[in-house]
Amino acid sequence: MSAILHEFKLEEFSKLAASHEVFFYYSGFVSQPIIEATADAIRMRLESKEVRFPSQRKLLGAFIEMAQNIVHYSAESLTENEEGNDEIRFGTLCITSSDGGYRVNCSNPVSMEVFERLDRKLSVLSKMTLDEIKVSYRKALKSDDREENSKGGGIGLLTLAKDSKEPIEYAFTDCPHIPSAKTFHLSVTI
Amino acid sequence: MDNLILKGTKTTPEVEMRYDRHSISMKGEAYPENAVAYFGKLIDELNRYLAVPETRPLCVSMDLKYLNSASTKMLYKFVEALDRGAQKGRTIDLDWCFESDDSMLEDFGEDLRESFPNLEIKLAAYN
Numbered sequence: 001m002s003a004i005l006h007e008f009k010l011e012e013f014s015k016l017a018a019s020h021e022v023f024f025y026y027s028g029f030v031s032q033p034i035i036e037a038t039a040d041a042i043r044m045r046l047e048s049k050e051v052r053f054p055s056q057r058k059l060l061g062a063f064i065e066m067a068q069n070i071v072h073y074s075a076e077s078l079t080e081n082e083e084g085n086d087e088i089r090f091g092t093l094c095i096t097s098s099d100g101g102y103r104v105n106c107s108n109p110v111s112m113e114v115f116e117r118l119d120r121k122l123s124v125l126s127k128m129t130l131d132e133i134k135v136s137y138r139k140a141l142k143s144d145d146r147e148e149n150s151k152g153g154g155i156g157l158l159t160l161a162k163d164s165k166e167p168i169e170y171a172f173t174d175c176p177h178i179p180s181a182k183t184f185h186l187s188v189t190i
Numbered sequence: 191m192d193n194l195i196l197k198g199t200k201t202t203p204e205v206e207m208r209y210d211r212h213s214i215s216m217k218g219e220a221y222p223e224n225a226v227a228y229f230g231k232l233i234d235e236l237n238r239y240l241a242v243p244e245t246r247p248l249c250v251s252m253d254l255k256y257l258n259s260a261s262t263k264m265l266y267k268f269v270e271a272l273d274r275g276a277q278k279g280r281t282i283d284l285d286w287c288f289e290s291d292d293s294m295l296e297d298f299g300e301d302l303r304e305s306f307p308n309l310e311i312k313l314a315a316y317n
Contacts, residue, residue, distance in 0.1 A: 032223040036200050054290050064221050159259040
């Protein structure tokens, strides 16, 4: 056991995670059953910490929204399912404690096409005031046209932005192992 | 039409479309992987039911705990289908229940009430 810990530097990793107040971290393939099980575990942990119900709900909502975005849009997939069911795709989800609240982060590779669409949307969204976000959210909720390739109805990012205490933060970086993709990073505060 | 009864799961609500009693209820959480497919089927079913002439009122009760964004959008479309039924003259009541400190579901209920004046929507907070 100690040899394993040494070899994989697991203890070092755990200490580093603890020093950054990491509450939850997962990097790997994500599927709907994994989302359900982890959401349950996070909910129980928040209940045991007696986190207030509205914050619990917002945190879990942000987590589920981000995790489902990975399952729908990550460019690294184990499945080739066009129907949008039982998909398994790669991404990273991380929740950290921050200033009495929580920061929910995710990252995953996206195709250039998704990158361009997200970049366009987020450059506008990240500059909106909360009132503007709420107006856009209502408009998108009522709109009939679903975006092409949008499996979530196109209001996922607006929902995340609406529930975030601080403006939504995002970045795109080169994707080391898929040259034709970008890595998309997103962060909200609850 | 035969009643449609769906057991609840972790990610889909318990649904009872009891046509013999002219009542519909939904209870639970909704964040399925494919909300468009899940709610799409329910909306088709509802439209078939509303197409049959009926003078008795329809009572709808919704008690939902959590909705992901895609389910929120599809549920809006479900209520929109109810509103179209009411527009054609059917009396349709919708009881929208939510936990008293769940501002997201309260806001959504208020949005529904504003958007669909043909429905009798009552917001009911509980502890």
